[in-house]
Amino acid sequence: MISNFPIPYPNELIYSVIARYAVHNGIISPKYLTEELFNSRNLTPTYDLSTHLDRLASYLPDHYDAHSLIQNHTLFPLFQPFQPDSVVNYAVQALRSERTQSLHTRLGKNASRIKSVNFFRFCPHCWQEQMEQYGEVYWKRSWQITGYEYCTRHQQPLFVSSVPCNGLDRKFYVAHLNALKDSSQLEFNPQDLHHHIELAELIEELLTHSTYITVQDFSILSKAYFNLLKDKDLLSGQKNVNYEKVRQLVVNYWGESFLQYYHLGDLRSENCWLKNICRKHRKAFSYLEHLILIRALSPKYSPIHTYQQYLDMATTAIEEQTITVNVKPEINQTLSEDQLKWIQLIHDMSVKLARKHDGALYARLYRNHKDWLLQINQTAVMAPLSPPKPRVDWNVRDRQFMKQLIKIRDELLEDLDSPQWTKKKLIKQLGHVSLIEKNWHFLPLTKTFLERYAESVDCYQIRRLTRTYIHQQTENKYYPPSIFLRLSGLSPERLTPEARRFFNHIMG
Ligand SMILES: [Zn+2]
Structure with a gap:
């Protein structure tokens, strides 16, 4: 049983946690490391989609499970919202277990136009902060995402280290300040800087919200995009997409050099990504393609939000298709009582909630005023993307922890046989490791106590x-x-x- 597996830091790749474990325990041989942690001597490390997560979660405190590791410490949230449920389920099972071979292929990563990062990247200012807070540095997951080229916290382009994260002889590399020596800062066309910043922010938003988005199958995606293009007046006739107009919109918004930087510059050939994403979807597109197109189509709103909204609408429409009999054309000039009622409802709540609140009303409107309904729904109150977190009274928490710590220490004072009372050990006794480690700056008393009373060598x-x-x-x-x-x-x-x-x- 592994008892001293490090607690992942905020946003840390699970890969990086494993590398830290090796260093903390003086393990140099990669084979020995994987044997000890995974009971296998032939495991090739992947920095983005680490597997064996059930096993790793078992080395961590109880509030960690494979799900939280996937959501917070791998790059899977980049893929999840754009893959059909069947693929997401397959991938989650693979990440939890020891199946590894076909995961990247299944997610379309190997065939993607988007180039993965080849060398670990970092922000030196973030490292400085990590050093001050934790006494060591680590690989943050967002740094290793193509499209996240700029540290939004310190407002500057990332640095590329000379530490490889791909390639045949991969191993677990721990983040180390030495990497500063052989690194170079990313360079972009200055006129594109604001777009790189914008994209980094969108990726951060995607990482936070991806877990709330699900796609039943590709037909829903095709429908969602068709409706979005239709609403933006980008069809010619009833059914054909006006690619030229879409292309113009995308180029005008992002600019050609920015698109070329991400290998998404070809927008004219018959099989280019932009044409394909506007057609019937047969395979998954990457997060960059989705974000870039949706932002250009609807610049005022969050693309994640727009995406979710159109997916919801498409899902609803397909569900309703099965129960709908003749849809009457809209003839009434004045609004019916039902319509007025609905307007009132979506004034106060999201469409989803309103539908739940009065399903019969929704069904009636769908049968009788479908076009009107779909249009009016776009003016509805936006559903919050994630449930609001309960507020924590940090002063009260801080005092509680402090009291607990005094008690723990008094008991330990009597016990000369106990193991070293390190900071980590004392925090573990409090039972809220991640809460405390993530919120150091809200807990001044706890912090001072630990600094003063944790036992030195x-x-x-x-x-x-x-x-x-x-x-x-x-x-x-x-x-x-x-x-x-x-x-x-x-x-x-x-x-x-x-x-x-x-x-x-x-x-x-
Ligand atoms: Zn930074």
Whole structure:
């Protein structure tokens, strides 16, 4: 059983956590590492979609599970919202278990136009902050995403290290300040800078919200895009998409050099991504293609939101198709009572909620005023993308933790045999490891206490020497120095200068 697997830091790739485990435990051999963690000597590490997550979650405190690791510590949220349910389910099973071979192929990653990152990337200012907060640095997942070229926190382009993250002889590389030496900052066309920043922000939003989006199958996606293009007046006739207009819109919004930077510059050939995404969907498109097109079509709204809204509409329409009998054309000039009622409802709540609230009304309107309904629904109150988080009173929490810590320490003071009271160990006893580690700055009392009372190596060694000394006195014996040290679990080489002074003193 692995008991000292590191807690993932916010936004840290699970790959990076594994690399830190190796370093913390002095494991140099990759085969030994995977044998110890996964019981397999032949595991090729992947930085983006790490597998064996059920097993890794079992090494972590109870509130971690494969689901939370997937959502917060892999790049899967980039794929999930754009894949049909069947593929998402397959992938989640693969990530949880030990099946690895076809996952990237199944997600279309290998065939994608979007080039994956080949060398680990980082923001030196974020590293500085990580160093101050955690005493070590780590690989953040957003840095390794094509399209996230710019640290939104420190407002500057990322650096590319010389540490490979792809290639045949991959291994687990820990993030290290040494990487600064052989790294170079990304360079873009200055006129595209604002678009790179915009894209990085959209990717951050996608990472946070992707879990709420599901796609039944490709037909829903085709329908959603068709409706979106139709609403934006980009059809010629009833059914044909006016590609030229769509192309113009995309180029005008993002500019050619920006699109070329991501290998998405070809918008004219018969099989180019833009034409294909406007046609019937037969395979998944990448997050970049979706974000770039939807933002250009509807610049005022969040593309994730627009995407979700049109998916919902398409899903609803397909569900309704099965129960709809003749849809009457719209003839009434004045609004019916039902219509007025609906307007009132969507004034106060999202379409989804309104539908739940009065399903019969919705069904009636759908049968009798379908076009009107779909149009009016776009003016509805937007559903929040994620449920609001309950507010935490940090002052109260801080005092609670502090009281708990005093109690824990008082108990430990009596117990000379306990293992070293490191900061980590004390936090673990509080039972809210991730909450505390993520919110250090809200918990000043807890932080001060831990800094003051966590046991240094000096103190720990002195405690062990004291324990042996007490034994010696109570049993009325005298141990020669080498035996004394052995009984204390120490050796002359391991003694710190402070502990050595203490040792010399008690040995007279
Ligand atoms: Zn940064």
